[in-house]
Amino acid sequence: MVRSGWFSRKPNGNKSSTDIPAGIVTKCQRCNEILFVRDFERNSKVCTKCGFHHKLSAYERLEITVDEGSFQPLNEHIISRDPLNFIEYPAKLEKAQTNTKLTEAIVTGTAFIDNKPVVIGVSDFGYMGGSMGSVVGERISRAMEYGLAHRLPVILFTASGGARMQEGLLSLMQMAKTSASAGKLRNEGILYVCVLTDPTTGGVYASYACLGDVILAEPGAVVGFAGRRVGNQDTGVNLPDNFQTSEFQAEHGMVDRILQRKEIRPALALLLKLFDGGRHNDR
Amino acid sequence: MIGDVFDFEKPIAEVETLIQELKSPQRREEALREGIDLSAKIAELEEELHRVMVRVYKNLSPWEKTQLARHKDRPYSLDYIRLIFDDFFELNGDRLAANDEAIVGGPAILESRPVMVIGQQKGRDIKERQRRNFGSAHAEGFRKALRLARMAERFHMPLITMVDTAGAAADLHAEELGVSEAIAHNLREFSLLKTPIIVTIIGEGGSGGALGLAIGDHVSMLEHSIYSVISPEGCAAILWHDKSRASDAAKSLCLTASNALSIGVIDNILPEPLGGAHRDPVTMAETIKTSLLSSLNKLDSLPSVDILIETRYQRLRRMGEYVERTPSEEDSNDG
Numbered sequence: 001m002v003r004s005g006w007f008s009r010k011p012n013g014n015k016s017s018t019d020i021p022a023g024i025v026t027k028c029q030r031c032n033e034i035l036f037v038r039d040f041e042r043n044s045k046v047c048t049k050c051g052f053h054h055k056l057s058a059y060e061r062l063e064i065t066v067d068e069g070s071f072q073p074l075n076e077h078i079i080s081r082d083p084l085n086f087i088e089y090p091a092k093l094e095k096a097q098t099n100t101k102l103t104e105a106i107v108t109g110t111a112f113i114d115n116k117p118v119v120i121g122v123s124d125f126g127y128m129g130g131s132m133g134s135v136v137g138e139r140i141s142r143a144m145e146y147g148l149a150h151r152l153p154v155i156l157f158t159a160s161g162g163a164r165m166q167e168g169l170l171s172l173m174q175m176a177k178t179s180a181s182a183g184k185l186r187n188e189g190i191l192y193v194c195v196l197t198d199p200t201t202g203g204v205y206a207s208y209a210c211l212g213d214v215i216l217a218e219p220g221a222v223v224g225f226a227g228r229r230v231g232n233q234d235t236g237v238n239l240p241d242n243f244q245t246s247e248f249q250a251e252h253g254m255v256d257r258i259l260q261r262k263e264i265r266p267a268l269a270l271l272l273k274l275f276d277g278g279r280h281n282d283r
Numbered sequence: 284m285i286g287d288v289f290d291f292e293k294p295i296a297e298v299e300t301l302i303q304e305l306k307s308p309q310r311r312e313e314a315l316r317e318g319i320d321l322s323a324k325i326a327e328l329e330e331e332l333h334r335v336m337v338r339v340y341k342n343l344s345p346w347e348k349t350q351l352a353r354h355k356d357r358p359y360s361l362d363y364i365r366l367i368f369d370d371f372f373e374l375n376g377d378r379l380a381a382n383d384e385a386i387v388g389g390p391a392i393l394e395s396r397p398v399m400v401i402g403q404q405k406g407r408d409i410k411e412r413q414r415r416n417f418g419s420a421h422a423e424g425f426r427k428a429l430r431l432a433r434m435a436e437r438f439h440m441p442l443i444t445m446v447d448t449a450g451a452a453a454d455l456h457a458e459e460l461g462v463s464e465a466i467a468h469n470l471r472e473f474s475l476l477k478t479p480i481i482v483t484i485i486g487e488g489g490s491g492g493a494l495g496l497a498i499g500d501h502v503s504m505l506e507h508s509i510y511s512v513i514s515p516e517g518c519a520a521i522l523w524h525d526k527s528r529a530s531d532a533a534k535s536l537c538l539t540a541s542n543a544l545s546i547g548v549i550d551n552i553l554p555e556p557l558g559g560a561h562r563d564p565v566t567m568a569e570t571i572k573t574s575l576l577s578s579l580n581k582l583d584s585l586p587s588v589d590i591l592i593e594t595r596y597q598r599l600r601r602m603g604e605y606v607e608r609t610p611s612e613e614d615s616n617d618g
C-alpha cells in the first residue's frame with residue numbers, strides 16, 4: 001500500500017518526519033496512520049483516526065480562531081538582538097525567521113471573535129521552540145497593556161519550551177514582566193484567557209500561562225514545569241502515564257477545560273459572551 | 284583547608300598549609316631548640332597568602348563563582364537571619380497542604396523595626412539537606428512565602444527576601460501540587476504587594492525557583508552569588524550534550540553579579556569578605572544589613588504605596604533588550 005515516491009518530500013530532503021510534507025498524504029505523528037493532507041488540513045491537523053493534535057503555526061491558529069480578515073498585528077517592529085553575544089544565537093534567529101516567516105516566536109494583535117473585539121497572542125513552536133526572550137516578553141506585556149488601555153479581553157495561545165536560554169537572565173525576567181502585566185489586567189477586571197497547546201513548559205508555564213482567569217488546553221499537550229525529559233530523571237518514582245500533559249494538569253486542578261481543537265473558537269466566543277465582552281465597567 | 288578544595292582555591296590552600304605547618308607545636312619546639320625565629324617567615328607567608336587571595340578572588344571566572352555560590356560552607360538564609368535580625372519568630376505552613384522547609388520565614392526586628400523575612404534554605408548536613416530538599420521548594424514553599432508576604436502587607440511590615448536555590452523542585456510531587464502555578468502566582472502577587480520588598484541573592488539564584496522570591500523594589504546580589512535562567516550544567520547539556528562543559532556555559536550565560544548589574548536586572552552588588560562570605564559571615568551580614576537599611580530608607584521616602592507599586596512595575600517593565608525598528612526599516616515580513 002505504501003510505496004516510496006508516493007510520499008511527497010521537500011527538495012532538500014533533510015526534514016524530519018515530524019514535518020508535514022506539502023503533498024498528497026502525510027503521516028500521523030502518534031498513530032502513524034497515513035492521512036490525506038486535504039482531510040488533515042480540513043481537520044486543523046488533528047488526526048482523523050486517533051485524534052492527535054499536531055502543532056499549528058501561529059497563523060494557522062489565528063485562521064481557525066478569529067473572524068476572517070479581522071487580525072491586525074501589533075508590535076511586529078520589535079525584534080530580537082543578541083544582548084549576551086550568545087553562541088550561534090544570531091544564526092538561530094535568522095534560521096527561525098526563514099523557516100517560519102515570522103519576526104519572533106509570538107504573533108500578537110487585535111482581532112474579532114464572533115464580532116467581539118479581543119487582543120490575541122499566539123506562540124509559534126517552530127520559532128526556536130516558541131521560547132520566550134526579551135521580544136516575546138515585550139510583545140506579551142504590550143498586548144496586555146493594549147488590552148488595559150482599550151479595555152479589551154486578552155487571549156493567549158501558548159506553545160513554548162520555556163524561557164530562551166540565549167538571552168540568559170533577561171529571558172528569566174520576562175516571566176516576571178509578563179506576570180506583572182497579567183496582574184494589571186486582573187486588577188482592572190479585564191478577562192484574560194490562556195489556551196495551553198503542545199507544549200507549554202518551563203518558564204512560560206510558570207508565568208503568564210498559569211495566570212489566566214480561565215485556562216483551556218488541548219488534549220494530549222505536554223504541559224508541565226520541567227518538561228517530560230527532565231521529569232523522567234525522577235528515579236524511583238513511578239510516573240503516571242499522563243505525567244506532564246494537559247490531562248494531568250486538569251486532574252490536579254490547574255486547567256479549567258480540555259477542549260478539542262474545533263471546540264476552542266466556540267468556547268472563546270461563549271466566554272466573551274458570559275463575561276460580558278471580557279471587560280467589566282465597559283465604556 | 285583539607286577536604287573539598289576547588290581548583291582555584293589550590294594556590295591558597297598550599298600557602299595556608301605551609302603557614303599551619305610553621306605554626307604547629309612540633310615546628311615551634313624545633314625552632315625553639317635550634318634558636319630560629321619563625322615569626323618573620325610566618326608573617327611573610329601571611330602577606331603572600333593575602334596577595335594570592337586577592338589575585339584569585341578578584342579574578343574568579345563565572346564557573347568559579349558558581350562553585351563559590353554553591354560552597355558547602357557558604358552562609359545560608361538562617362545564618363544571615365540570625366546575624367542580621369533580632370527576635371526572628373519562624374512561622375510554618377502554607378495553610379493549604381504542608382510545610383515546605385526549603386523556604387523559611389517569619390517576622391523579625393531589623394534595628395528597631397518589625398519586618399517580615401523569607402529565605403530559601405539549603406541544608407548543612409545530609410539529613411537537613413533532605414529535609415529541606417536541598418533548598419529546592421515545592422509549591423507549598425512558594426505558597427507559604429505568599430502567605431507571609433500577605434501578612435507583611437496587612438501589618439505594614441517591609442518584606443525582606445533572601446534567594447538561594449538551585450531551582451524549584453521538578454519532581455512528581457511538584458507537578459501534582461502545581462509548582463508552576465505557585466511560582467507564577469507569586470510573580471504576579473509580589474508585583475502588586477502593597478509593602479516595600481527588598482531582595483538579596485545570597486548564593487544561587489536558580490531560574491524560576493529563585494524568581495519566585497525575587498520580585499521586589501530593590502534587588503541586590505552578593506559579589507560571588509549567581510543568577511541564571513538555567514544551570515550551567517543544564518545549558519551545557521543542551522548546547523553540547525556535555526555537562527562537563529559547564530564552565531563554558533557559565534561564561535555564555537552571563538550569570539555573575541556584575542553581568543546582572545550591567546543588564547539592569549539588579550540594583551547593586553554587595554562586596555564579600557576576601558575569599559567569600561563563608562570566610563567571614565559576620566562581616567558579610569553587616570554589609571547586607573547596612574544595604575537593607577539604606578534601601579528601606581529610600582523606599583520609605585516614596586510618597587505613596589501606589590507610587591511604590593507603579594515604580595516596581597516599571598522596574599520590571601524595563602527588563603529586556605530588543606530593537607524597535609522604525610516603520611521605514613520594516614520589511615514586508617508581517618506574515
Ligand SMILES: [Zn+2]
Nearest residue numbers: 028031047050
Ligand atoms: Zn493518529
